[in-house]
Amino acid sequence: MKTFTSLSLCAAAAAASLAFSATARAQSTMAYPEKCRSHSMDMSKTDMSSGGTQMGEMTDYRKASMDGMKDMNMNMMQGMMKKDADVSFVCGMIAHHMGAISMSEVELKYGDNEEAKQMAQKIIEAQKKEIEEMSKWVDKEAK
Template structure:
């Protein structure tokens, strides 16, 4: 079990490093700029193992497509949540973290729609996308109105 946990952690770190190398503005246009910020030293994930997204080396080599997509969605969410939680105002920190959390749910639901076979699970995924998209829009309006930078 310890080996699995270490492998999963390494895979998450590699996914985050790959995502961080992409232009953030192009990668997540729905995460408000007012929620973005610098994360403290030590919280930025470091690459582990092979180069590239799934080069056949390192901890991600044995992951299925859906596992890799799910890990990437979770790491993107976690990175955004950490950025949001670094805000000085507790209300802004909460709302920005919640937006990131909802965006993560949307990304994970998209993985289910692309890779899943069960119609009930896929219907649930679509409902998550629909509901959380509305919530992200509502919370983003709050950020636009309330956060002064």
């Protein structure tokens, strides 16, 4: 029984690792649409600090979360600068969904609770589908 439990745990760990690797690869290929970028916005003057906390003082999962939040905030701000309200909304939502995927990937990598990990996986799957739909809309509608 002990061997069976050990094998089950190893198989579960391997499956989780493969699932994370697949989502990490998919996320890395999922780029923020170029039509959502606001090239007139000078992002070098935007303070995206970590609220006074030094990155060196953070745990690995906090660093990973902060990196994802920085990317999301940067993209959301660019998307929201679009002159067309509809394009602005959709671009902002794409960035928001990408942030949700990033947070979920951090949960899959660092989390311990199986129920939370299942929620994270569902979020990744749903948000990717919606990002694809919204990106197609932006490609068609944004000038």
